[in-house]
Amino acid sequence: ERTKIIVHVLDLFPMDGSKPVENYRKIRGELEAFSSKLADKREIIAANKMDLAVDDRALRQLTKEMAGTEVFPISGVSRQGVESLLERLWDILREIEGNDATQHRVMPYNLPASE
Numbered sequence: 001e002r003t004k005i006i007v008h009v010l011d012l013f014p015m016d017g018s019k020p021v022e023n024y025r026k027i028r029g030e031l032e033a034f035s036s037k038l039a040d041k042r043e044i045i046a047a048n049k050m051d052l053a054v055d056d057r058a059l060r061q062l063t064k065e066m067a068g069t070e071v072f073p074i075s076g077v078s079r080q081g082v083e084s085l086l087e088r089l090w091d092i093l094r095e096i097e098g099n100d101a102t103q104h105r106v107m108p109y110n111l112p113a114s115e
Contacts, residue, residue, distance in 0.1 A: 001035060001037050001038055003038070003041060004041065004042070004092070004093055004096050004097070005041065005042050005043070005044060005089060005092055005093070005096075006031075006038070006041050006042070006043045006044075007043075007044050007045075007046055007085075007089070008024055008027060008043060008044070008045050008046065009046045009048050009074075009076075010023060010024055010045055010046065010047055010048060010062070011023070011048055011049055012047050012048060012049050012050065012052070012053065012058045012059065012062065012073075013049050013052050013053075013058065020047070020058070020062050021061075021062060021065040021066065024045070024066070042092060042096070043069060044069070044070045044071075044072060044085070044088065044089065044092075045062070045066055045069055045070065045071040045072065046072050046074050046085055047059055047062055047071055047072065047073045047074065048074055048075065048076055049075060049076075049077075050073045050074060050075045050078075050080055050081060051075035051077050051078045051080065059071070059073050070088070072084060072085040072088065
């Protein structure tokens with residue numbers, strides 16, 4: 001419960017055929033049942049697997065269904081959009097904590113090169 005921001009990583013193309021927004025709603029329900037304190041935290045959606053997208057229909061649909069929530073398209077595989085997401089999270093931490101957040105040092109993580 002010490003977390004400041006909750007990042008929901010949603011699979012835009014779930015293998016089980018489910019809808020990303022329905023998966024989000026399930027997790028939200030579990031979060032609310034577990035802790036109202038956590039459920040009240042600020043949220044961001046990371047729409048994952050953008051590397052599989054042939055167009056932006058799935059992203060547009062999720063963004064429409066999640067109106068009012070920030071949605072960041074990312075790819076964990078190609079790291080597309082990850083830097084933007086991390087920068088936004090850092091900005092939010094600064095907003096929440098004021099300039100105290102700048103005292104924390106974040107070490108960048110570099111993925112190993114593909115073989």
